[in-house]
Amino acid sequence: MRIKNSRMEVLKMLISSKELGSQEEVLKALEMEGFQITQATLSRDLKQLKVAKAASMNGKYVYVLPNETMYKRVSKPSTVKEMMQTSGFLSINFSGNMVVIKTRPGYASSIAYNIDSSDIPQILGTIAGDDTIFMVKGVGVTNEEVIEGLRHVLPNIEY
DSSP, rough: OOOHHHHHHHHHHHHHHSSSOSSSHHHHHHHHOOOOOHHHHHHHHHTTTTTTEEETTTTTTEEEOOOOOOOOSSSOOHHHHHTTSSOSEEEEEEEETTTEEEEEEEOOHHHHHHHHHHTTTEEEEEEEEESSEEEEEETTHHHHHHHHHTTTTTTTTOO
């Protein structure tokens, strides 16, 4: 199961960072990342991720992940190996007792799950979308205390 989870993460990163228009292109990209799977397995993975095809800016139909606003793509994609070395965290902003964390596409729900599972006392709860996490911090909790509480979940967090 661990291999499948890893493969699914790589697949999400490939789809969000490259314009892949056929299953053959996806299979080749996965193979370059060390995953050799059959077309049938890829088809099941794409279905599980609810991947669709949409027209890109140049009119070519490419695979996209669901819930991506305007099917956005990373303009300067990192290699999958580089992306796997980070948590997916991009930024954090505060407004009163509200906190908004931006992530790479597809990472928000897993990061929010890790935050909720960590029982960080400064954070009352989270709501996650595809690339955004909304959090509510406790009364009287400072922004710095939230950052410190998140540090073991998001080691690369900076404010």
